[in-house]
Amino acid sequence: MENGECSSQAFTETISVHDFSEKLLEQVVHFHVMKLNGGFLLWVGTSPVLSNLAVSMDSRFDSMPLSTLVLGDSSDTTPTSLAQRLTKKTKKQVFVSYNLPVTDSNLSMLVENRIKQEMELHPDQF
Template sequence: MSIVLSHPSPLPAETESEIPAPRLGHRLLRPGAGRGGPAGARARAAGGRRDSMEGPPAPGSGAISLHNFSVRLWEQLIHFHVMRLTDSLFLWVGATPNLRNLAVAMCNRYDSIPVSTSLLGDTSDTTSNCLAQRLARKTKKQVFVSYNLQNTDSNFTLLIENRIKEEMEAFPEKF
């Protein structure tokens, strides 16, 4: 089973964005509403946005962080998409925009090896499971991994993992 993503072009290299997580009880404001008083005046004077948010979310406030990067390995352009959530991480690795498999791993207090399972795709392909386990151990988070490359050679997979570790060291706030 293969799920094809709706965007046919490859992911752009080196893009980042912050998307605020929805807050419970948050109400949408009518255009122009909710900007009265001192807080609204300060926001307008500072060139603030015209929506209901007063500024960028503080680190650790529940924002979803997106980070994309690419690398050329063995004559193939590989794209990485990282989505950091509050207590978990989603990593997509692939050359073409599809979602053929998905695995999840998380640490537990009973074993030093994180527990993992395949959620989507061929269960005989353990590449996503293994990568999710190693990342869960390193980040101490619940990790979802979708490894969508035909090449599952151990040397190639090691290069992929090393590139992810380099990116984690360069941008720890994105993981």
């Protein structure tokens, strides 16, 4: 950039969206992925609610990715731990909004397995 002008060769990447759903333990769970430059946002829920948001990213100082809750109840560690595991798997910055009841650990495991399955089927969407 010279004299405040933007370069015409500036790199721009569009945001891509990928949706999928699965019936898990008698309820339909929806997944919404927004692929970003260098990472992705994953929303999981049964209805259009954004009750929490966590972010995770790799750290050069620790083998475990850093993660924090940006929005929501800090006593619910599900979004931060899921974001952390997805960052460890993908080496990308990951935002997670997990909007399901935390009452059933089997549901959380099924949700995470479904996400991993989708990542194997459509790696270009994450």
